[in-house]
Structure formats: C-alpha cells, structure tokens
Amino acid sequence: MTAAASALPRRWHRFSLSERILRSCFYLLAAVAVIWSIKTIEIIPEFLQDAPAQTADLFARMWPIDWSWYKSGVHAALIETLHTATLGTILAVLLASLVALLAARNVTRSVILNTIARFILVATRSVHAMVWALFFVAVFGPGALAGTLAIAVHSIGFTGKLLSEAIEEAKTGPIEALTAAGATKLSILAKGYWPQVKPAFLGVAIFRWDINIRESAVLGLVGGGGLGMALEAALENLYWDRVGLVLIIIFGIVIAAEILTTWLRSRII
Amino acid sequence: MDASVRSAKSANDSAGHALELRNLSKEYRAGIQVLKNISLKFAGRGIAAIIGPSGTGKSTLIRCINRLTDPTSGEILFMGTDLAQLKGRRLREARRKIGMVFQEYNLVERLSVIENVLCGRLGYLPAWRAWLRRFPAKDIERAFSLLDSVGLGDFANERADRLSGGQRQRVGIARALMQDPNLVLADEPTSSLDPKTSVEIMELIARQAAAQGIPVIVNIHNVELAKRYADRVIGMSKGEVVFDGPPKALEHSHLLQIYGGEGWLE
Amino acid sequence: MAGVSDVPAPSPARRAFPPNWPLRIGLVALALYVFYASSILNITWARFVEGFGHGGRFLSRMFPPNFAADKLALLYSGMFESLQIAILATVFGILFSVPLGLAAARNLSFAPLAWFTRGLIALLRSFHPVILAILFVKAVGFGALAGVLALIVASMGFLSKLIAEAAEEISMKQMEAIRATGAPFLSVLVIAVAPQIMPRFIGFSAYQLDSNLRNSALVGLVGGGGIGATLFTAFQRFDYDFVLTIVLAIIFTVTVGEILSGWMRRLFQ
Numbered sequence: 001m002t003a004a005a006s007a008l009p010r011r012w013h014r015f016s017l018s019e020r021i022l023r024s025c026f027y028l029l030a031a032v033a034v035i036w037s038i039k040t041i042e043i044i045p046e047f048l049q050d051a052p053a054q055t056a057d058l059f060a061r062m063w064p065i066d067w068s069w070y071k072s073g074v075h076a077a078l079i080e081t082l083h084t085a086t087l088g089t090i091l092a093v094l095l096a097s098l099v100a101l102l103a104a105r106n107v108t109r110s111v112i113l114n115t116i117a118r119f120i121l122v123a124t125r126s127v128h129a130m131v132w133a134l135f136f137v138a139v140f141g142p143g144a145l146a147g148t149l150a151i152a153v154h155s156i157g158f159t160g161k162l163l164s165e166a167i168e169e170a171k172t173g174p175i176e177a178l179t180a181a182g183a184t185k186l187s188i189l190a191k192g193y194w195p196q197v198k199p200a201f202l203g204v205a206i207f208r209w210d211i212n213i214r215e216s217a218v219l220g221l222v223g224g225g226g227l228g229m230a231l232e233a234a235l236e237n238l239y240w241d242r243v244g245l246v247l248i249i250i251f252g253i254v255i256a257a258e259i260l261t262t263w264l265r266s267r268i269i
Numbered sequence: 270m271d272a273s274v275r276s277a278k279s280a281n282d283s284a285g286h287a288l289e290l291r292n293l294s295k296e297y298r299a300g301i302q303v304l305k306n307i308s309l310k311f312a313g314r315g316i317a318a319i320i321g322p323s324g325t326g327k328s329t330l331i332r333c334i335n336r337l338t339d340p341t342s343g344e345i346l347f348m349g350t351d352l353a354q355l356k357g358r359r360l361r362e363a364r365r366k367i368g369m370v371f372q373e374y375n376l377v378e379r380l381s382v383i384e385n386v387l388c389g390r391l392g393y394l395p396a397w398r399a400w401l402r403r404f405p406a407k408d409i410e411r412a413f414s415l416l417d418s419v420g421l422g423d424f425a426n427e428r429a430d431r432l433s434g435g436q437r438q439r440v441g442i443a444r445a446l447m448q449d450p451n452l453v454l455a456d457e458p459t460s461s462l463d464p465k466t467s468v469e470i471m472e473l474i475a476r477q478a479a480a481q482g483i484p485v486i487v488n489i490h491n492v493e494l495a496k497r498y499a500d501r502v503i504g505m506s507k508g509e510v511v512f513d514g515p516p517k518a519l520e521h522s523h524l525l526q527i528y529g530g531e532g533w534l535e
Numbered sequence: 536m537a538g539v540s541d542v543p544a545p546s547p548a549r550r551a552f553p554p555n556w557p558l559r560i561g562l563v564a565l566a567l568y569v570f571y572a573s574s575i576l577n578i579t580w581a582r583f584v585e586g587f588g589h590g591g592r593f594l595s596r597m598f599p600p601n602f603a604a605d606k607l608a609l610l611y612s613g614m615f616e617s618l619q620i621a622i623l624a625t626v627f628g629i630l631f632s633v634p635l636g637l638a639a640a641r642n643l644s645f646a647p648l649a650w651f652t653r654g655l656i657a658l659l660r661s662f663h664p665v666i667l668a669i670l671f672v673k674a675v676g677f678g679a680l681a682g683v684l685a686l687i688v689a690s691m692g693f694l695s696k697l698i699a700e701a702a703e704e705i706s707m708k709q710m711e712a713i714r715a716t717g718a719p720f721l722s723v724l725v726i727a728v729a730p731q732i733m734p735r736f737i738g739f740s741a742y743q744l745d746s747n748l749r750n751s752a753l754v755g756l757v758g759g760g761g762i763g764a765t766l767f768t769a770f771q772r773f774d775y776d777f778v779l780t781i782v783l784a785i786i787f788t789v790t791v792g793e794i795l796s797g798w799m800r801r802l803f804q
Contacts, residue, residue: 026802030626040615041620043679047680051675054674054676087572090569122786128752134767139586145576225576251658251662362717364715369715371712376712377713378730379730380730389716390716399718400725448716
C-alpha cells in the first residue's frame, strides 16, 4: 500500500532555500531603508496640518486664470521654449552621434575611447538638465542659449546610449562587404551603418524631442529661458492666476507634443 | 450509485441529475441566436459528449454553464440553484464546484505545475493567502497525489511553460479535479493535441471521472473519440440539439444531419 | 551605375548609389531652421565666444573640487536626504501605482473607471517633477516632504501608465481559467495577473528608483529638500569648487544606484 508514502506529508516551497534567504534579505533591507527614511526625514507637523488649507488656497488663488497675460507675458516665452527644445535636440543628436560612434565597440576598436565615451554618456545623463542649466547660466548668462545647451548636453547621455546600442546591433554583413570593397571609413558609415540605424536614430530623436519639450518648459526657473522664466516671474510676485495660466500652457504643449510624436513615430517607423 | 444510474438511457429521466438546462438561449448580437432554447438534463455520473461542427454553439453552451459567458435567457439548475441568476460571491461559490478543462489548457505559464494545480483551491482561500501561497497542508498533499495520478508527480516544481501540450492538459485536468467538483466541463480538451495524446487525455478524463464519480460534459470535435469514451452523445447543429442518445444509437444519418455533409470525417 | 549597386565595386562605394534628394532637402531645411531658431533665441557667435572666456574662469574656479570637512558634512546630509526622498518616493509611488495602473487597464477594469484613471494618469505625467515640487512646496512648505510628495506623484504618472500597458497585454485565457475555479477577484489578480506582469513591473520599478535618485537632486532646486538644495545654495554663493564636489557625488550615487537596481532586477527574475 502507499499508506507509508502518503503518511509523510510532502513539503512544497515556492522558492529554493537560497532564493528565500536572498529575498528575505532584500525585504528586510527595503523595510529598514523605508523606516530609516521615514524616521529621519525632516517633516514639520505644523506645515503638514496646514497643508489642506494651503492647497485649497492655492487653487482658489489660481482661479480665475489670468488669460489676458498670455499675449504680453507668455506667448514669446512659449515660442522660445519650443525653439529651445528643438534646437537643443538637434544639437544633442549631433553630439550624441559622435559620442555614440566612439562608444560603439564595433566601430571604434579602442577600449580607452569606448570607456571615455561611455563615461560621457553616464555623466551627462546623471546630471539633470536643470543642473546643467545652472552651469550654463553661470557661463553664458541667463537666456535661451544656456537653456539650449543644457538641453543638448543632458540629452547626449540618453540619446547616445540608445544610438550606440543600435550601432552595435547593426549586422556585420554589409559592413564587411564594403570594407572588402575598399570603401573609406566615411562611406562605410554612410552606406553600411546609416541605413541600418536610421529607424532607431529617427525614433530616438523624436522621443527625445518629446521629453525635451517638458524639460525646456521648466529650465527658465534657473534662468534657462522660455516658459520657466514666465513661471518664475509669476511665482516671485505670487500672481497665482498667472501661474495657473503658465501651467495650463505647459500642460497643453506637453499633450500636443505627445500626440504629435506618437503620430510621427507611427508614420516613420 | 447503482449501476442503472451510469447507463446513458436512464440518465435523462434520473431524478438525481447533476445539472439541468432549461430553455437556454444566447445572442451575442441582437436577433442572432447562437443557442436556441436548449433544454438538457445531465446525470450524476458519466461522460456526455457534445459534438457538432465549429461555430455551432458548443463552446458557448459549455461556457454558459459556469457563466464565463452570460446566457441571454433560460435557467441553469445546479445543486438546487439557478446559476443564471447568480452574481458576485454566490456565483463564485457555485463555480468552486464546477471544474473546467480548456482547449488551450489556460495554465498560468509563469507559475510552477504544483501552483497551477493548487489554483483549484483558490475559491476557498482569501486572496492574501493566495498571494503568499499559504495553502493548507492537506491541499498541498492532495495536489501532489493528483499530480501522481495524472502521471506528473516528478514535474511539480517545473514551470508550466516548460511542459508539452499533453502534459499541460494533464495539469489542467488535475487543477479541475483539485476543486473537488460536482461537475467537470471540458471545452475541446483535445483539439490542440496530436491524435495519440488526444486518446491519452480522453482516457485520463474517463478514468478520473469514473474513479471519483464526477459527471463530465465534454465538447469534442472528434466523433470517434466521442463514441469511444462517452456514455451519451449530444449532437448540435446551428444552436440546436439534433441528437441525444447513447453512442451506439448514433448513426450515419444523424451525423449527416449534425454536420450537414461529410465534414465530420476529417 | 545603378545596376551595380548590389555588388560593391572596387571604386569608392559612394558613387554606386543615386543621390538621395529627400535627405539632401531635409538637411538644407534643418540647417535653415537652425539659423532661424538661433536668431529667434538670440544665440550669436559673439556670445558664444564671450561665454567661453567666462567658461575658462568658471572651470578654473571649480578645480580642484572642495573636500573640506565642513563641506563634506553638508554633502552627506544633503545626499542622505536625497536618498531618503528617493526611497520613500519609489516605495509609495509603487504602492499607489499598482491600483491606479490596474484600474486604468481596460481589460481588468470597467470602462468609465478605466477612462477616468487614464485621464488622471495623463494629467500626472504631463507635469515635470519640478513643477510638482513647486506646487507641493506651496502646499506643505519648504523641505524634504514637498520633494517626496512631488516625486511620488511623478512616479505614479510613469509607473501606472506602464503597469496599465503591461496589464493590457496579458493573456486573458490564464485569467479566465482562474476565474472559473471560483476564485475571488483579488486572487485572480494575484495568481493570474501578477505573474504575467511581474518581470516588466520589476524592470520599471528598478528604473523608477534610478530616476527618483536623479530627480531628487532636482526638486531641491525649487525648495524640495535634498542635495538639490545644497547644490542651489552652493551656486548662489559662487562656491564652484563645492559645486563640482556635489556634481561628482551625484554622478557617483546615480551610478551605484543603477548597479544596485540591476542586481535587484536579477534577484527577482
């Protein structure tokens, strides 16, 4: 009979012992991190109690929206933001292409150059566009030039990383054929790599432009020009009805940019 | 429990029937009836096979029984209640007693085989226990013995997506039996399998149904398999029952009527 | 000439291809746009050259980075606060995003709720973390809490959209089978939906932790606490050598964070 076998209840565990230990460690670590954060983070109770009243006040002051300010205070800033984002993206794509070529191990066969290029990609991406804007404002003074450069430099990391991955994924067949035919380095890039990475290149550029529209709208808060400058002006003077107007404009262009890029990507790719 | 209950003939008039359908109709689009006033009684034991061409409402009929599809009108009498009227918690409680086997097995691919079998008990557990996989020890023990009985005892900790089609369907059957059901519905359980595996799966369903005394309603494409394993054959055509009787009584003329041609020969 | 384009000729490969007129016209249009936008943004070569002069002085004041003890104490307290902001924002962001994302998935939720939630998510997503931080600073006052709340909202916008997309791609058959066993809805979510979206969910969550770490340097610029506040103060005091220290620390932390989140991803997949 199987009585002896069935008398011994079989144990079942979802994970193996080592998996369970690792997971428990992770959960413990996460719990400790959260508790530590909650305990030590500075929260002023009076501010917290005041929050609902302050929030209500915020919305009350925003309403009615000061639409009349658009013509004199916002329109030029909006145009500036759109150009900042676009010009910044163009510049970023140019710079990122160069860095991406240096970072791609199949194009640049030098570990030192690859590593330097990769460091540039990580460093530009880790430092936010706003922080870059602080730098460029210190160097070039406040205005759209600083904003454009901030957008361009910060975008190098993201754009370059995706581009270098696309270049590394390129098939070797056409490249070898061109090399065998004695083509120059430039024509190998133009005729061997370019057709293969073109869809990824356009896709990344469009995607980045969408992100940069959002970014460039706030750069003005630190002097980078555009809508952020208008927002800063309204905030300084506590004109919340004007703040409301700028927020609505930002919301509008972000949504419009998202719709436009979705449409563009569906057409191009 | 006497032998006469098992015979297909007495099934229809047996008082202890497991399920009764009364005037069941289903329209997916208004005016187009997929099921036309189906009335059937199912005995407390044995296999009833529903045959018929595809698109004839076999699947809809079976899915109406446990309300994966909602019938437009009619009654579904099961364990003394009309399933067609149930909602929410009461419906879930009724579903716990109806096991279901699917054409494409419908296992949760990323879970292990034993977890898939244990899914059969989910109706009896609160969600947090399901989340932490805190199944009662006796359920785990039963899941292992069911896996043994479907021949997959050694696969308990494999991930479901590593199994072959036939093995997956065995897990599907074990999951249905894990519910300790009063009725098993099988919706084309062999249609995704090769002929040899199909026979094995039907063999398994028949053996388990007989051993545990559970009535089975099975949709099946293959007339030969239906004749071989079923105690009762129900032929459907265009949303209506056109034949209902023991497999022996099923003649060529009936098949012509059901399939409207020679299509059943495959 | 066009006939040999398939076979690389020994002559330079370039001639084997017909000129690509759309590309050429596109490049000319792009160049024209760059000139036009530059003039709108008042970006001139003179300013650029002038800036480079500033840039030289600026860079010389940044080197060497300042590692004085009092500065390091400021750096640590700012960095720890940023870390706390990132941890809390990620944990609570994930907690709130799961129900929001599932409610927005059209196959799990019912239509009115799904549409309402999708609208809400679009609204949350369209605001930059900095703008959210400004609003929360008004609501709960200066400090880390405003930063945490801003990043929670930003995380919700990002994560719940991705959760909704992942949930909409699951196999409904697996779900149906679990439903047929009489399992309650929450069990169906836990057993049939969760395993299907888990790999992607872990991927986004790890990414969100990285992203919150980067963004926590950002919210401080507008009063949301953390290293951003330290950085902004250093900029205002022209403490450029300390600025460089902070920026290096941010790059280091973000890089370590990316490595850690990579480990986390591997542990759970």
